[in-house]
Amino acid sequence: MTLAEIDDAQRRVRLGVRHLLATPTAASVEDVADTLVGLHATDPATVVLSACARMEHPSAAEVETAFYERRTLVRLLCMRRTMFAVTAATAPVVQAAAGDAIAAKERQRLVQYLAEGVGWDADRLAEVEKATLEALRLRGEATAVELTRDVPALLEQVVLGAGTPREIRQNVSSRVIRVLAAEGWMRRGRPLGTWLSSQFRWTPATPWPEIDPDEARAELVRRWLASYGPGTEADVKWWTGWTLGAVRKALTAVGAVRVRLSTGDGYVLPDDVEPIGEPEPWAALLPALDSTPMGWQARGWYLPDHQRSRLFDTTGNVGPTVWWNGSVVGGWAQRADGELVWELVEDVGTEAAAAIAREADRVAVRLAGVRVIPRFRTPLEKELAK
Known part of the structure; x- marks a missing residue:
């Protein structure tokens, strides 16, 4: 059977339209999160x-309202053991498809x-966890x-790298809280500082409703294909963090159709x-770790291979990117005084350069003097920020 072909140009068209970049008309942050399946949240910014x-009407306050007042947006440790912000409606699917396995590990x-660090057994851990959750319940929210x-037991310390120059002592509290959060017993509330802060208050929670893992994985893949398709098996495997067997089972469950891409075979939904x-x-300036550039393992169709080392760090985290019509054409940063600067790594012509400059002005107004320094800094971002 002859496979339908989807070329790189059409993939870039789909990216612009389906990722709400060609026409930024989302009515709410919830719409954005659902459209992209989830927003990367390792870096709060x-x-x-x-x-x-x-x-359509961008606002940091609107994002905070969704997180902390409407509570329609939540942070979950899920795909690839990465923090994502997903809608409360999507959270049960994501938790069952990816979060539960991460929490178990x-x-x-x-x-x-x-056991190795402070000699706790399972009973002692259960006792401390129960006390921690009860303390949180009584406070309502807590740092x-x-x-x-x-719960003084949370202050017991584990020595890491004992006898080496890098020896450190670490309270057990961060690890215990991390697991309780991963399992859904507590959630991140408001940060201690501004929306740039990564230190959160914690609030009590109950685990999300259980969903059959196979059904949840199929639903997650369906949503991914609807926004990111076409994609290869390797793309889905990388994005989800699943085994190849789990990826193939989910693709089969949604009736994914094989198509020909410039680099091999990919998959789309049947319709x-x-x-x-x-x-x-269209032009866009996207932040570090944005879901679009982090959406696929194979990126040659939207990002020049020879520029990857300047736009990504050594562990695969993307920095702030400049886009023109579905391709990454540069990077941007903010200097110490807050000035937004950018560099084009591709010759895009005067019309595109002017459109990018106008978009940069809009982003600068949106930032309103707030300086954002990415948690994972890339070579180009560091060069521009000097």
Whole structure:
């Protein structure tokens, strides 16, 4: 059977339209998160800037309202053991498809860590966890420091790298809280500082409703294909962090259709083989770790291979990127005084350069003097920020 072909140009068209970049018309941050399946949240600034890049009326306050007042947006440790912000409606699917397996591995590591470090057995861990959750319930919300005041056992320390120049002592509190959060017993509330802060208050929670893992994985792949398709098996495997067997089972469950890409075979949903119309020319400035550049393992169709080392760090984290019509054409940063600067790594012509400059002005206004320094800094971002 002859496979339908989806070329790189059509993939870039789909990226612009489906990732809300060609026309940033999302009515809410929840719409953005659901459209992209989830927003990367390892760096708190990413969630705000990624959402604002796609919203009709961008606002950091609107993102905070979704997190802390409406509680329609939540942070989960899930795909690839990475923090994502997903909607509360999507959270049960993501938790069952990826979060539960991560939480189980985190608990295994915690048990070993505590047994070797402070001699706790399972009963002792259960006792401390129960006390921690009760303290959180009584307070309503609490910082990690406040919880250690209520549960002194959380201050017991493990020595890491004993006898080496890098020897450190680490309270067990961060590991215990991390596992309780991964399992859904507590969630991150408001940060201690601004929306740039990565130190959060914690609030009590109950685990998400259980969903059959196979059904959840199929649903997650369906959503991924709807936004990121076409993609290869390797793309899905990388993005989810699953085994190849689990990926193939999920693709089969949703009836994914094989298509020909420039680099081999990929998959789309059954009703998504036909090309979609090209939008008006568009430019975008996306933050570090944005879900779009981090959406696929193979990136040659939207990012020049020879520029990858300047735009990504050594562990695969993307920095702030400049886009033109579905391709990464540069990077951007902020200097110490907050000035937004960018560099184009591709010759895009005067029309595109002017459009990018206008978009940069809009981002600068949106930042309103706030300086964002990515948690994972890349060569080009560091060069520009000097």
